[in-house]
Amino acid sequence: MGDGKPKMQLRLPAAFQVQRLPLRVVIITALLSYGLQLGAIIQGMPIYVIVGLTLLPWVLVFSFEYIWKYEHYGFFAFFMAFVLLQLGHLSEHTVQISQLIATGGILAKSHGIFGQLDLETVHVVWDSAVWTGLAITLYKFSHNRWLYVAFFFASAHEVEHLYLYYIYNFDHAFYLSGGFSGVLGNGGVIGSPLLRPYLHFFYNFLVVVPMLIAFVRQTTHAYDQYLARALPHLSETELVATTNRLQRVIARPGEVIVSENEPSDRFYIVTEGEVSKGAFYVQAKPAAGSKCERCWRFTEDVGNDARYPTVCLRCADALEAINFSPYTAPASAMEPQA
DSSP: OOOSSOOOOOOOOGGGSOOSSOHHHHHHHHHHHHHHHHHHHHTTOOHHHHHHHHHHHHHHHHHHHHHHHHHHHTHHHHHHHHHHHHHHHHHHHHHHHHHHHHTTSOGGGOOOSOGGGOOHHHHHHHHHHHHHHHHHHHHHTTTOHHHHHHHHHHHHHHHHHHHHHHHHHHOHHHHHTTGGGTTTSTTSSSOOSSOHHHHHHHHHHHHHHHHHHHHHHHHTTOOOHHHHHHOTTSOHHHHHHHHTTOOOOOOOTTOOSOOTTSOOOOOOOOOSSOOOOOOOOOOOOOOSSEEOTTTOOEETTTTOSTTSTTSOHHHHHHHHHTTOOOOOOOGGGGSOOO
16 A cells, blocks of 8 residues: 655656667667677677677667757767767776786786787877867866866876887887887886886776766756757756656557647647648637636636625635625625626
8 A cells, every 4th residue: 555655756858868779779789789789609709709790780770869869968978979889898808807817917818808909000090089079078077076176187098108119119129028008107207106007997997987976967958959949939948857758659650649639738849851831820719607706717606605605615614714795795795707
């Protein structure tokens, strides 16, 4: 039995939900992904092939969803994709650290999932892209203080990789004889107790964690752009709250979206396609009942309480609550009014 109190329901913010594609497409994609993964495992394929085939079916789903979200949420959609990619990058470093622990620190056997990409050129290109992406995100959301923390560590990480890339290409002998450690790695230019794989894991950890915090904070400012254009008078708080109550509706050609005789309990914002309005009319007619002299509503229960003959029952209860003295109404007061 319930206690009579409304139950709280946990609901993801709208921006976190799959909104572009129907649920059946997501389920089919998940089954296909699992099937490819299982097949690759049975075939004894390398781990990078297994992971690649597992992720492959989700590429189209992610692409369609990202395009839709960018149309509706603007740059916030880029931030979301950026965070997801960085989480994937951190996962790669986490796997590498796990491999190092499992192999007793043998780096030759610890290159993460996609070991073929463990190259200085790939590292510097990826981290330069991360640094640039964070700089743009910081420009767009300059009020978000956690982005400054992420950008600081991303800058330090970028310096590390620029240095490594330089000596790898222009002083390869030094690179092979110890320059591989970089700037802050154990035995590097400045040095620290951390060997290079552990150092770069912590670099990424110190970039991703403040990015995640910044993203969660930014979510409280994310709202649908179509809603903002349709209702420009709403405040940001109201836009965010209303966005989280929006539901996507797909209407087929020729389908009636709303008709005259249906109750109007919602409104629609057309984001794709066109709609046409059919002919309808609104006919005014006298309200049933009499006009309550207190609330001015026309209702059929005016005069039902003999103590207060010129008001409705709701107003009669209110008058009784304040101990208002009963009275007698003139005869003309009980005549229906148009």
